[in-house]
Amino acid sequence: MKSYNLKYKIPYLLISVFISLFLVFNFCQAAILYLEPSVGSYYRGEIFIVETRIDVENECINTVEANLSFSPDILETIDFSQGNSILTLWVKSPTVEQKSGSISFIGGIPGGYCGKLSGEPGENNLLGKIIFKIKEIDEEKQTGVNFVEGSRVLLNDGFGTPAKVTTKGAIFTILTEKIGLPKDEWQKELEKDNVPPELFEIEIHQEPSIFDGKYFISFSTTDKQTGIDYYEIKEGKGDWKKVSSPYLLEDQSLQGKILVKAVDKAGNERIAEYSPLRKPFPYLMLLATIVALVIIGWIIRKLKIKK
Amino acid sequence: MIRNSFFKKTFLLILSVIFGLFIHKYNTFAANAQLHIELTPPLSCGNSIKEEGEQCDGADLDGQTCVSRGFTGGTLSCNANCTFNTNSCTSGDGGVARGGGGGGVLPPETKVILQGKAYPSSRVTILKDGKVTATIIADAQANFNLGISDITAGIWTFGVWAEDKEGRKSLTFSFTTNIISGVTTTISGIFLPPTIDLSETFLQRGETLNILGQSAPKSEISIIVNSPKIITKKTIAENDGTWFYSFDTTPLEDGSHLSWAKAISPEGLSSTFSQALSFNIGKEITGLIKESDMNDDNKVNLIDFSILLYNWGIPKNPNADLNGDGKVDLVDFSIMLYRWTG
Numbered sequence: 001m002k003s004y005n006l007k008y009k010i011p012y013l014l015i016s017v018f019i020s021l022f023l024v025f026n027f028c029q030a031a032i033l034y035l036e037p038s039v040g041s042y043y044r045g046e047i048f049i050v051e052t053r054i055d056v057e058n059e060c061i062n063t064v065e066a067n068l069s070f071s072p073d074i075l076e077t078i079d080f081s082q083g084n085s086i087l088t089l090w091v092k093s094p095t096v097e098q099k100s101g102s103i104s105f106i107g108g109i110p111g112g113y114c115g116k117l118s119g120e121p122g123e124n125n126l127l128g129k130i131i132f133k134i135k136e137i138d139e140e141k142q143t144g145v146n147f148v149e150g151s152r153v154l155l156n157d158g159f160g161t162p163a164k165v166t167t168k169g170a171i172f173t174i175l176t177e178k179i180g181l182p183k184d185e186w187q188k189e190l191e192k193d194n195v196p197p198e199l200f201e202i203e204i205h206q207e208p209s210i211f212d213g214k215y216f217i218s219f220s221t222t223d224k225q226t227g228i229d230y231y232e233i234k235e236g237k238g239d240w241k242k243v244s245s246p247y248l249l250e251d252q253s254l255q256g257k258i259l260v261k262a263v264d265k266a267g268n269e270r271i272a273e274y275s276p277l278r279k280p281f282p283y284l285m286l287l288a289t290i291v292a293l294v295i296i297g298w299i300i301r302k303l304k305i306k307k
Numbered sequence: 308m309i310r311n312s313f314f315k316k317t318f319l320l321i322l323s324v325i326f327g328l329f330i331h332k333y334n335t336f337a338a339n340a341q342l343h344i345e346l347t348p349p350l351s352c353g354n355s356i357k358e359e360g361e362q363c364d365g366a367d368l369d370g371q372t373c374v375s376r377g378f379t380g381g382t383l384s385c386n387a388n389c390t391f392n393t394n395s396c397t398s399g400d401g402g403v404a405r406g407g408g409g410g411g412v413l414p415p416e417t418k419v420i421l422q423g424k425a426y427p428s429s430r431v432t433i434l435k436d437g438k439v440t441a442t443i444i445a446d447a448q449a450n451f452n453l454g455i456s457d458i459t460a461g462i463w464t465f466g467v468w469a470e471d472k473e474g475r476k477s478l479t480f481s482f483t484t485n486i487i488s489g490v491t492t493t494i495s496g497i498f499l500p501p502t503i504d505l506s507e508t509f510l511q512r513g514e515t516l517n518i519l520g521q522s523a524p525k526s527e528i529s530i531i532v533n534s535p536k537i538i539t540k541k542t543i544a545e546n547d548g549t550w551f552y553s554f555d556t557t558p559l560e561d562g563s564h565l566s567w568a569k570a571i572s573p574e575g576l577s578s579t580f581s582q583a584l585s586f587n588i589g590k591e592i593t594g595l596i597k598e599s600d601m602n603d604d605n606k607v608n609l610i611d612f613s614i615l616l617y618n619w620g621i622p623k624n625p626n627a628d629l630n631g632d633g634k635v636d637l638v639d640f641s642i643m644l645y646r647w648t649g
Contacts, residue, residue: 060481062644063637084462086483088436089612091619091640108640110437110647111466111481117344117494124462124485152637156481158583158645160630160638195459198436205610207602209624210617218613222436224461246613 083227112156423497
């Protein structure tokens with residue numbers, strides 16, 4: 001029978017747990033979701049950009065789910081730009097609910113993101129840009145934009161372990177006195193952008209477990225300036241229509257040309273094309289047919305001569 | 308001395324959690340710490356001050372003339388990329404240095420150069436934002452050097468992985484950097500983690516487990532087994548980069564165990580850890596993380612992501628539930644991204 005010597009065991013265990021928790025919390029430095037600028041002053045009618053960024057504090061992460069709130073009676077979210085984001089695969093494209101004042105998105109980085117390289121100039125931690133417009137208000141106010149509960153970051157460790165996350169919001173002072181035309185930072189970026197989205201391919205696949213085994217296409221690209229706005233598809237002689245990936249093809253015969261167009265926020269376009277494979281000309285079959293006909297003709301001629 | 312097995316197991320479990328975090332933390336530090344980034348021309352180009360890495364800058368020619376550059380005369384100037392423009396220098400026959408005067412200068416190229424070590428003569432795959440952009444064959448010393456010219460300025464995440472001589476794939480080594488227009492960005496010091504394989508996944512205590520793989524030639528390989536007691540063994544890779552260790556499982560307890568490997572090259576480059584492989588002593592393995600290659604095409608890429616999205620929530624295809632918790636959610640997405648091959 002084992003004897004329990006609790007006098008020795010409990011302190012030992014408590015010390016072990018204490019040291020472990022101390023080391024765990026030190027190892028698990030928080031990933032910080034933050035906004036830039038974090039403070040600012042803007043006038044009625046002005047359009048300005050707030051960047052969502054992440055400081056991974058020497059961790060490697062691969063998934064970010066961000067939920068933000070803003071005051072819908074002071075700010076209007078007129079757009080969200082994924083341009084130059086480190087998130088290149090989007091589970092949920094940026095979604096804005098103006099009435100409730102919420103913004104959310106979920107994206108990932110294949111292979112993970114481990115922060116800035118030593119000696120690298122500038123920052124490389126952009127998640128996305130929110131484009132706000134100040135509404136017509138009558139008095140000076142302060143308004144905040146904040147990350148809310150539900151925002152999370154997962155480690156690139158093969159287990160999807162959640163990172164400890166802290167968040168930093170932003171506070172803006174809204175001024176009522178207008179001086180000249182209101183500034184529009186976003187319009188300047190749109191005017192500067194004359195570069196189309198990056199090259200991409202259309203991938204056609206058929207999987208038993210997806211779309212009941214029918215042919216579908218997958219596609220994805222990025223835009224390093226103002227970001228992808230939408231995709232459109234044109235099957236054969238059909239019209240262009242907006243789509244998202246994965247997309248179930250209407251023409252399951254794969255005989256028609258398929259075009260997918262990626263359009264960025266500035267209207268620049270990049271088109272990817274899939275052309276059906278032309279069946280090779282059946283030279284061998286033609287030769288075999290000719291030979292067979294010659295042989296048949298020769299046999300018939302021989303038979304006629306015999307008669 | 309701890310006699311009670313509950314306290315012993317609790318203590319060892321806590322140690323294993325800490326060790327797992329240590330592995331992840333080490334990987335994080337090692338991932339970035341030895342990568343070296345060099346910009347050509349340096350970002351200071353254009354401030355009219357000749358600095359390190361520049362031949363000249365604006366009117367500052369560092370005291371050089373056409374004559375000092377080996378010509379007979381003429382006017383030396385500076386290109387926008389801080390290199391000398393000798394188009395207006397004259398040579399011995401009185402002609403200008405380059406045919407067709409006017410001194411036209413090509414716009415500086417935006418380029419990325421990746422340099423590192425994989426496995427001898429291995430096929431190295433380079434990803435750009437998760438998509439395959441190039442493949443290259445490493446030399447006999449496992450070195451690779453690849454230039455990517457068709458690249459837009461902006462923030463890019465590069466991934467590098469290689470396939471060893473037995474067809475085993477390494478983990479993808481990723482890093483993110485800001486590529487600047489007109490600048491050649493050279494990133495060196497990339498050292499891929501070793502490949503790793505196990506001779507068995509289910510053994511009895513006392514049997515020998517062969518742990519093997521490939522790395523750069525003559526690298527020092529550290530093999531770590533989490534039992535949850537941490538056992539570290541070392542071996543040296545052969546001239547062809549292959550390594551092998553016969554591990555005695557006698558010290559291991561019954562249950563699941565994980566093993567990793569990492570390498571230090573003869574030049575002192577340190578790799579991140581390999582993927583973790585699990586094996587069991589005494590009983591069959593359950594609850595393994597499933598493979599992320601959902602369509603069995605030997606790749607983890609956009610198609611697998613499409614299958615994951617289609618099965619989001621309650622999966623129609625149980626293979627999409629990578630961690631076996633009954634739902635397809637962000638955790639499965641994260642597991643897939645870890646194993647991405649493009």
